[in-house]
Amino acid sequence: MDEGSMGSSHKRRALWLGPLQEQVPKRKSNRENLDRFIPNRAAMDFDYAHYMLTDGRKGKENLAVISPSREAYQKKLAEAFNMNRTRILVFKNKPSTPIDPIPQEFLSPSSPQTKPVKHRRHIPQSSERTLDAPDILDDFYLNLLDWGRSNVLAIALRSTVYLWDASNGSTSELVTIDDDDGGPVTSVSWAPDGRHIAIGLNNSHVQIWDYTVNRQLRTLSGGHRQRVGSLAWNNHILTTGGMDGKVINNDVRVRSHIVETYRGHHLEVCGLKWSASFQLASGGNDNLLYIWDKTMASSSAPRQWLHRLEGHTAAVKALAWCPFQGNLLASGGGGGDQCIKFWNAHTGACLNSINTDSQVCSLLWNKNERELLSSHGFTQNQLTLWKYPSMVKMAELTGHTSRVLFMTQSPDGCTVASAAADETLRFWNVFGTPEVAKPAPKAKLEPFAHVSRIR
Incomplete structure (x- = not known):
């Protein structure tokens, strides 16, 4: 718009910017007033119009010579005819809320209701329980902690595997494997049934135990040449990852x-996780992340990967498949990388990358909310709760005095156990109690249902 048109529009706008009670609409000329006008007599104030045509105009003209008695008379007359027009087009107070003619209790369940506001969950900043974990190995590449379906937590403290029953707080010793017999223990993992547990050893063997009878069932050997630091179950298939770089599926x-x-992988495999759609993620000390598809596997030839992901610049140990989006994988890098990355397992694309400024040791998804928990090393040795997908920090949990190497989750998804190089095992109520599904409301009686109806 040119400058002249802007000026004219500004002038037109200025006619309406003055005080509303002082504005007088401009009278149209006879040439412009050509439309037919039908008056609404019911809306006309003839008394006020007569006054303005006679005494009102005279009062304005002779305002300077009006006597006090005349002024008092006009004031009384103005009050009688309600001529106080100073509040025309002036904003008034907000009208009062109308009363609902039908109480809410008589409305049917299908009536639109106001959506309840979800309150922010309280996240305790300190652990609710702390247990001693003496002689736990300070080794980033191992996996020495797991919580089974039977609500029993297993932790390997050098050569001994201990079981802690969360239902009653009791502790028992499952097995001790000395160095001469293949120890120390380098990994533990519960089977999906919560009864059997796999124990990886430094001598490349894997033992399968039934904890209910405290008995070893079998030993898996011949697959690896060096220690087995990572384990992952997929029904009756136990996948093992070794320092030799091999990933092996074992039918137990x-x-x-x-x-x-x-x-x-050409260096140690330190992270293994199966997804619900039978895809396997493996991370290694070679900074590589692989995704393998079991449905394409063949026993006659070495399996080729589905995706080879090279985004990390340090060892990839922390892996977690998203519970609410099956093709979403989160991975964390070691001290030289310090990033959490999110991957599309179908396409292999990196969806996002967050720098955490510390070594990422472990990752866990919240089963009930869109949240991700990460455990870290130097410098704060903290647990960080992130909101997904914004990756805004919701809380930072501190208490460990050394890097938090291992994390595991209770079967109900509420409690997280963390084990650190400070030789403590801490329990955190970080994910909260899941909301109990409310039963469907009973059908309410219609209003006046007890009154007889005329058909």
């Missing part, structure tokens, strides 16, 4: 237990 039901071998 049969004598010849090796069914597939995945080759891709």
Whole structure:
């Protein structure tokens, strides 16, 4: 718009910017007033119009010579005819809320209701319980903590595997494996049934135990040449990752237990996680992350990977599949990387990357909310709760005095256990209590249902 048109529009706008009670609409000329006008007599104030045509105009003209008695008379007359027009077009107070003619208790359940506001969950900043964990190995590449479906937590303290029953707080010793017999223990993992547990050893063997009878069932050997630092179950398939870089699927039901071998890593495999859609993620000390698809596996030839992801610049140990989005994988890098990355497992694309400024040791998804928990090393040795997908920090939990190497989650998804190099095992109520599903409301009686109706 040119300058002249802007000036004219500004002048037109200025006619309406003065005080509302002082504005007088401009009278149209006879030439412009050509529309037919039908008056509404019911809305006309003839008394006020007569006054303005006679005494009102005279009062304005002779305002300077009006006597006090005349002024008092006009004031009384103005009050009688309600001529106090100073509040025309002036904002008034907000009208009062109308009363609902039908009480809410008589409305049917299908009536629109106001959505309840969800209150922010309180996140305790300190651990609710702390247990001693003497002689736990300060080794980033191992996996020495797991919480089973039977609500029993297993932790490996050098050569001994201890069981802690969360239902009653009792502790028992499952097995001690000395160095001469293959120890120390380098990994533990509960089977999906919550009864059997796999124990990886420094001598490349894996033992399967039934904890209910405290008995060893079998030993898996011949697959790896060095220690087994990572384990992951997929029904009856136990996947093992070794320092030799191999990832092996073992069918624990049969004598010849090796069914597939995945080759891709050339350094130690320190992270393994199966997804619900039978995809396996493996992370290694070679800074690589692989995604393998079991449905494409073949026992006759080495398995080729589905995706080879090179985004991290340090060892990839922390892995977690998203419970509410099956193709979403979160991974964390070691001290030289310090990033949490999110991957589309179908396409292999990196969706997001967050720098945490510290070593990422472990990752856990909240089963009930869109939240991710990470454990860290130097400098704060903290647990950080993130809101997904914004990745805003919701809380930072401190208490450990050394890097938090291991994390595991209770079966109900509420409590998280963390074990650190400070030789303590801490329990955090970080994910809160899941909301109990409310029963469907009973159908309410219609208003006046007890009154007889005329048909």
